[in-house]
Amino acid sequence: MVADILIELGIEKLNKTFTYKIPTEYLDKIQIGMRVLVSFGKQKLEGFILNIKEYDQKSYSYELKEIIDLVDEFPVLNKELLELGKYISDKTLCTLISAYQVMLPTALKARKKTKINIKEKSYVVLNQTEDEVNLYIQNNKRSEKQNNLLLQLLKDKKIEKNKFDNNVVKSLETKGLIKTIKEEVYRLHNNILEDTRKIVLTEKQQEISNKVITNLNQNITYLLYGVTGSGKTEVYISIIKKVLKEGKEAIMLVPEISLTPQMVNRFTNVFGSNIAVLHSGLSLGEKYDEYRKILNGDVKIVIGARSAIFAPFKNIGIIIIDEEHTESYKQDNHPRYHAIDIAKKRAQTHNCPLILGSATPSLESFARAKKGVYQLLELKTRVGSSVLPDVNIIDMKEEIKNGNSTFSKILLDKIRNRLERNEQIILLLNRRGYSTFITCKNCGYTHKCPNCDISLTYHKTSNMMRCHYCGYADKKLVICPECGSSEIKDLGTGTQKIEEELNHLFSDAKIIRMDVDTTTKKGSHEKIINDFKKEKYNILLGTQMIAKGLDFPKVTLVGVINADTSLNIPDFRSGERTFQLLSQVAGRAGRNKLKGEVVIQTFNPEHYSIYLAKHHDYESFYIKEMNLRHAMKYPPYYFITLVRILSKDYQKGMEASKKIKSYLSNILNKNSIVLGPTTSIMYKINNVYRFQCIIKYKKDEKLRSALLKIINHYITNKDVSVEIDNEPNKL
Numbered sequence: 001m002v003a004d005i006l007i008e009l010g011i012e013k014l015n016k017t018f019t020y021k022i023p024t025e026y027l028d029k030i031q032i033g034m035r036v037l038v039s040f041g042k043q044k045l046e047g048f049i050l051n052i053k054e055y056d057q058k059s060y061s062y063e064l065k066e067i068i069d070l071v072d073e074f075p076v077l078n079k080e081l082l083e084l085g086k087y088i089s090d091k092t093l094c095t096l097i098s099a100y101q102v103m104l105p106t107a108l109k110a111r112k113k114t115k116i117n118i119k120e121k122s123y124v125v126l127n128q129t130e131d132e133v134n135l136y137i138q139n140n141k142r143s144e145k146q147n148n149l150l151l152q153l154l155k156d157k158k159i160e161k162n163k164f165d166n167n168v169v170k171s172l173e174t175k176g177l178i179k180t181i182k183e184e185v186y187r188l189h190n191n192i193l194e195d196t197r198k199i200v201l202t203e204k205q206q207e208i209s210n211k212v213i214t215n216l217n218q219n220i221t222y223l224l225y226g227v228t229g230s231g232k233t234e235v236y237i238s239i240i241k242k243v244l245k246e247g248k249e250a251i252m253l254v255p256e257i258s259l260t261p262q263m264v265n266r267f268t269n270v271f272g273s274n275i276a277v278l279h280s281g282l283s284l285g286e287k288y289d290e291y292r293k294i295l296n297g298d299v300k301i302v303i304g305a306r307s308a309i310f311a312p313f314k315n316i317g318i319i320i321i322d323e324e325h326t327e328s329y330k331q332d333n334h335p336r337y338h339a340i341d342i343a344k345k346r347a348q349t350h351n352c353p354l355i356l357g358s359a360t361p362s363l364e365s366f367a368r369a370k371k372g373v374y375q376l377l378e379l380k381t382r383v384g385s386s387v388l389p390d391v392n393i394i395d396m397k398e399e400i401k402n403g404n405s406t407f408s409k410i411l412l413d414k415i416r417n418r419l420e421r422n423e424q425i426i427l428l429l430n431r432r433g434y435s436t437f438i439t440c441k442n443c444g445y446t447h448k449c450p451n452c453d454i455s456l457t458y459h460k461t462s463n464m465m466r467c468h469y470c471g472y473a474d475k476k477l478v479i480c481p482e483c484g485s486s487e488i489k490d491l492g493t494g495t496q497k498i499e500e501e502l503n504h505l506f507s508d509a510k511i512i513r514m515d516v517d518t519t520t521k522k523g524s525h526e527k528i529i530n531d532f533k534k535e536k537y538n539i540l541l542g543t544q545m546i547a548k549g550l551d552f553p554k555v556t557l558v559g560v561i562n563a564d565t566s567l568n569i570p571d572f573r574s575g576e577r578t579f580q581l582l583s584q585v586a587g588r589a590g591r592n593k594l595k596g597e598v599v600i601q602t603f604n605p606e607h608y609s610i611y612l613a614k615h616h617d618y619e620s621f622y623i624k625e626m627n628l629r630h631a632m633k634y635p636p637y638y639f640i641t642l643v644r645i646l647s648k649d650y651q652k653g654m655e656a657s658k659k660i661k662s663y664l665s666n667i668l669n670k671n672s673i674v675l676g677p678t679t680s681i682m683y684k685i686n687n688v689y690r691f692q693c694i695i696k697y698k699k700d701e702k703l704r705s706a707l708l709k710i711i712n713h714y715i716t717n718k719d720v721s722v723e724i725d726n727e728p729n730k731l
Contacts, residue, residue: 099337105290212377218352225379251313306339316352390595393600393602412505452467453683493562514545556596560601
């Protein structure tokens with residue numbers, strides 16, 4: 001017998017299987033989907049078994065090598081995941097090995113030197129009958145410690161070994177009275193806050209739940225469009241209860257690590273320990289444990305971020321993607337898959353429903369719901385007595401005239417009012433760091449990253465300038481390197497600077513900041529959220545990660561420091577992202593009995609994304625934005641593929657870009673539009689120049705083969721590389 005093996009090297013020209021003989025001793029153990037160790041050239045590499053077949057020596061003109069060793073005792077890729085990898089490879093034009101590797105935790109990837117041990121605890125148990133042990137205790141007058149251990153074991157059956165003196169344990173083991181056993185323990189222990197809320201569905205929630213439950217054995221995609229605070233999570237829980245009763249499994253995706261603890265808390269209070277958690281904030285060992293909980297059948301629910309969509313369940317009954325509009329569901333690096341695409345494929349395989357939930361659905365999803373491709377479910381009002389908050393739009397052009405550059409007078413007054421009433425406040429600033437950039441007042445020199453040609457961001461706590469793209473860091477400038485002046489000024493405002501100003505303005509307030517800098521430590525998201533919920537802090541200041549999904553009953557005021565940040569990004573989705581961000585963060589206010597209020601500070605109060613967010617008017621925004629998309633030939637009317645060309649040599653990169661543009665323009669359908677080449681918005685990162693061509697198309701059967709030809713043409717090119725991104729998040 002021989003096996004076709006996909007080796008661990010993710011190189012395009014090695015995107016194929018290699019055949020190896022199966023040694024006789026492995027014939028009864030080897031299975032498709034296992035990892036094995038093989039000799040490849042002068043290296044020893046791991047790979048996945050994709051096929052097992054009879055050995056016909058005539059078919060090979062060379063002597064086949066043998067498999068060296070089996071890495072696994074069971075397949076890490078089941079039949080469904082093997083097929084799913086082929087789907088990802090085909091859709092994203094990545095290598096097959098890249099598709100398989102992205103599905104697995106580090107401990108199970110086909111990659112040498114990634115061994116992670118199972119964590120075990122040692123226990124002592126009785127090794128003789130109770131009568132024999134009791135007889136020994138009666139006759140053993142000399143060792144009270146031995147008798148105490150045996151009496152404890154007669155009562156508890158199993159005790160942790162380290163709770164007793166090692167000499168006592170050894171003595172009883174030597175006599176054959178007890179023995180040591182090892183049991184696996186999982187590393188992750190969720191810090192659960194008790195949630196006393198009883199889930200009683202409203203009439204509308206029950207109607208939606210019943211509709212999905214009636215069709216649990218059908219592959220239907222639902223768009224659950226529900227305003228913030230309308231109780232979408234309660235609907236999810238109700239449906240999952242029914243799925244579990246039918247003996248099936250559920251996958252629940254949330255867009256941010258920051259939302260995972262809160263969702264896990266809600267679910268654990270209902271479903272107990274029947275949950276695995278998968279997200280990037282876990283250690284390698286914790287990810288391995290959580291994944292194996294699923295493989296071993298110990299849990300029926302998975303909650304997590306994007307990669308949780310690959311949970312190796314065998315009988316999925318429902319897949320739910322909450323906040324479906326969020327960019328983080330699309331992976332920006334290779335392989336560039338979208339979790340919603342994977343969810344659709346898996347739901348189709350398991351013949352189960354897929355629910356996409358959001359208060360501000362992506363235009364693509366809402367358009368599909370309007371056309372009947374998705375079934376539209378709507379929750380238009382908040383649960384109970386809570387209502388959508390009142391929204392105030394403040395024109396900062398006027399405030400600046402009055403000397404208020406960061407906080408408007410009305411926002412300061414309302415913060416002061418909430419602090420006096422012992423209520424909580426959330427403040428959103430879509431930028432981390434202390435200031436945006438450092439510049440010389442004398443000559444205008446700006447301190448930029450030498451690798452990326454992007455302004456460095458000042459972080460006051462470390463007194464360092466940092467590049468948020470390549471990680472370059474430098475000490476803060478004191479003297480201008482251009483003119484020698486000491487007139488160095490920090491411009492722009494980051495979360496650190498806002499926190500400093502707040503502490504100065506409200507010295508008695510307890511303020512907590514939540515951004516990338518304060519959430520680098522393990523468990524920091526969870527700690528900040530729990531501490532704020534326990535009212536250890538009055539004000540939560542943060543970036544986008546605080547805008548979605550979080551539920552704090554005492555938050556009655558939300559302030560948006562600068563609503564224009566996302567609006568000024570040169571991207572066709574900037575209006576949509578601004579509307580979604582403002583609507584989502586506004587939804588954090590007044591989610592309980594207390595009335596909520598929102599203050600949005602902007603330099604563009606007349607922009608439709610901002611004034612429609614004020615009125616919580618998604619459908620008017622949808623109509624307005626769809627008209628613009630139609631006129632400009634953007635999604636959902638056209639598909640988009642981005643071809644990015646990378647080179648350390650500017651001239652070679654530009655020349656390759658022009659050739660690619662010319663080739664695509666000549667070979668694609670006349671109805672397809674090829675734009676470019678241009679430099680990318682971030683045109684230089686880590687000393688690599690970035691160029692791009694954008695393809696807009698409705699249907700083009702020539703596109704895939706054309707893109708594959710471009711990829712294959714540049715495989716061996718040492719000066720230029722090409723990346724393909726279908727439906728990119730950013731242009």
